Amino acid sequence: MGRPTGFLEYPRATPLHRDPRERLRDWHEFHGHLPEQSMREQGARCMDCGVPFCHTGILVDGLTIGCPLHNLIPEWNDLIYKGRWREALDRLHRTNNFPEFTGRVCPAPCEGSCVLGISAPPVTIKVNECAIIDRGFDEGWVVAQPPTQRTGKTVGVVGSGPAGLACADELNRAGHLVTVYERADRVGGLLMYGIPAMKLDKSLVDRRVKMMEEAGVRFRTGVEVGKTMPVSELRASHDAVVICGGAAKPRDLPVEGRNLRGVHFAMEFLTASTRSLLDTGSADASPIQARDKHVVVIGGGDTGNDCVGTALREGCKSVTQLEILPRPPAQRTMDNPWPQWPKIYRVDYGQEEAEAEFGVDPRLFSVQTRRLVGDQHGQVQGIEIVNIRFVPQPERRPPKIEEFPDTIRTLPADLVLLALGFIGPEREGLLTELGVDIDGRGNVAVDEYQQTSIPGVFAAGDMVRGQSLVVWAIMEGRQAARGVDRALMGETVLL
Ligand SMILES: Cc1cc2nc3c(=O)[nH]c(=O)nc-3n(C[C@H](O)[C@H](O)[C@H](O)COP(=O)(O)OP(=O)(O)OC[C@H]3O[C@@H](n4cnc5c(N)ncnc54)[C@H](O)[C@@H]3O)c2cc1C
Numbered sequence: 001m002g003r004p005t006g007f008l009e010y011p012r013a014t015p016l017h018r019d020p021r022e023r024l025r026d027w028h029e030f031h032g033h034l035p036e037q038s039m040r041e042q043g044a045r046c047m048d049c050g051v052p053f054c055h056t057g058i059l060v061d062g063l064t065i066g067c068p069l070h071n072l073i074p075e076w077n078d079l080i081y082k083g084r085w086r087e088a089l090d091r092l093h094r095t096n097n098f099p100e101f102t103g104r105v106c107p108a109p110c111e112g113s114c115v116l117g118i119s120a121p122p123v124t125i126k127v128n129e130c131a132i133i134d135r136g137f138d139e140g141w142v143v144a145q146p147p148t149q150r151t152g153k154t155v156g157v158v159g160s161g162p163a164g165l166a167c168a169d170e171l172n173r174a175g176h177l178v179t180v181y182e183r184a185d186r187v188g189g190l191l192m193y194g195i196p197a198m199k200l201d202k203s204l205v206d207r208r209v210k211m212m213e214e215a216g217v218r219f220r221t222g223v224e225v226g227k228t229m230p231v232s233e234l235r236a237s238h239d240a241v242v243i244c245g246g247a248a249k250p251r252d253l254p255v256e257g258r259n260l261r262g263v264h265f266a267m268e269f270l271t272a273s274t275r276s277l278l279d280t281g282s283a284d285a286s287p288i289q290a291r292d293k294h295v296v297v298i299g300g301g302d303t304g305n306d307c308v309g310t311a312l313r314e315g316c317k318s319v320t321q322l323e324i325l326p327r328p329p330a331q332r333t334m335d336n337p338w339p340q341w342p343k344i345y346r347v348d349y350g351q352e353e354a355e356a357e358f359g360v361d362p363r364l365f366s367v368q369t370r371r372l373v374g375d376q377h378g379q380v381q382g383i384e385i386v387n388i389r390f391v392p393q394p395e396r397r398p399p400k401i402e403e404f405p406d407t408i409r410t411l412p413a414d415l416v417l418l419a420l421g422f423i424g425p426e427r428e429g430l431l432t433e434l435g436v437d438i439d440g441r442g443n444v445a446v447d448e449y450q451q452t453s454i455p456g457v458f459a460a461g462d463m464v465r466g467q468s469l470v471v472w473a474i475m476e477g478r479q480a481a482r483g484v485d486r487a488l489m490g491e492t493v494l495l
Pocket residue numbers: 105106107158159160161162163164181182183184188189190191194195196223224225226244245246247248267270302303306429430460461462463467468469470471473
């Protein structure tokens with residue numbers, strides 16, 4: 001695969017992102033592309049390793065190894081190297097319904113388990129994927145593909161995030177008539193109202209949805225199953241149902257001052273900003289504004305980083321991101337070997353932009369919030385933090401947190417965003433009314449065909465897995481489609 005000596009001849013090269021100071025002035029994507037010859041060289045770096053761990057797609061110790069979609073990575077790398085882009089596109093679409101999303105937002109666990117990565121920088125798998133699909137759209141090769149025959153069966157999919165979309169796309173290919181129900185005003189789930197526009201342009205989501213509509217999938221927005229539409233109506237209208245409602249219940253921070261004005265969950269902030277941008281062309285109409293404010297984001301993960309990038313674009317006065325864990329090491333440690341996902345220090349786009357704007361990385365590591373401080377009108381004005389360390393405990397008990405009292409200080413904060421992760425799917429409405437079994441982690445329990453405890457009701461994505469990744473959601477959506485097809489037809493034609 002690729003050029004046998006390519007990995008010795010060509011260094012890893014990734015496209016230059018737009019300059020942080022420039023891209024902060026707009027909401028356009030920051031990704032770039034390499035020229036054709038460089039792309040072919042990057043394809044050539046795939047080294048015919050024999051056992052390509054890059055497409056394994058398994059979890060070990062909770063960490064993803066390889067591509068969950070089992071993308072045929074060495075095959076399309078070879079086709080890129082040979083300039084056979086159309087065939088590369090066909091190979092890519094065999095396993096991935098939406099490479100234009102993963103090619104932009106996937107953290108690329110495939111690259112963490114690339115065999116070349118043991119001794120050199122890994123193959124640029126994600127960049128290659130994005131180049132193939134973008135070329136496919138530019139050339140007009142990606143078109144709606146309605147099924148040649150209809151089965152007469154109908155399926156209702158609840159939720160239009162990547163899991164629901166992938167499931168609907170596959171079931172439609174199999175000839176079933178699919179209706180997707182979405183409570184929001186726009187289709188896409190967290191692809192639309194979660195991941196900010198500079199990381200994933202919303203027109204790309206609309207483009208794919210339009211193509212699915214042309215292929216025969218129906219979308220009904222503004223419908224909340226279990227609230228504005230009874231579950232009984234959903235079930236009566238379809239031969240099978242797939243619930244893909246995500247895991248949107250945020251983790252709260254029970255500290256003094258939590259109820260002050262100006263303290264919001266990250267998703268409230270991100271959703272309001274994107275909605276304003278899409279409705280008016282500017283984020284100025286968002287009811288939660290970062291402009292001219294000292295913004296503190298609690299939570300050092302990806303959602304927190306998206307808040308940093310969004311606050312900067314809205315014109316914040318300063319931005320700080322608090323992380324309770326220590327700063328990760330620069331290199332893999334002994335207990336995090338290849339082919340595991342490398343748990344190393346990274347600078348994401350928002351952090352890079354904050355550094356360009358204010359001269360420092362916005363993150364403070366090993367800090368804990370003690371309380372939020374308000375003014376006499378009940379508006380947050382500060383956040384009291386302290387440095388901490390984790391003290392290991394015997395007998396596998398969780399480590400204890402030890403504070404360093406002489407490091408207690410108060411940072412100015414007019415807007416505090418809670419990005420502490422998610423604790424699972426919302427129970428009220430849909431899940432309660434359906435009465436599906438819940439597993440020990442609070443997610444929807446399913447069998448190996450993604451079927452819930454109720455026959456004919458399947459589930460996929462974050463609702464089953466907990467807050468995860470787009471690539472896992474697509475994988476589960478495809479898996480649920482196979483389960484449904486098999487249940488309806490006795491066997492499945494889906495891959
Ligand atoms: C801010 C943020 C940034 C992220 N960035 C990345 C990233 O860069 N890369 C990455 O791989 N992953 C990222 N993720 C995670 C990723 O977005 C999710 O894992 C993925 O979207 C899950 O897909 P899903 O289809 O299961 O659910 P979701 O995308 O959450 O979609 C669920 C949909 O179901 C709808 N719904 C729920 N209940 C009902 C109901 N009763 N009736 C009708 N509709 C309903 C919701 O409105 C929603 O639209 C991010 C997550 C967040 C929060």
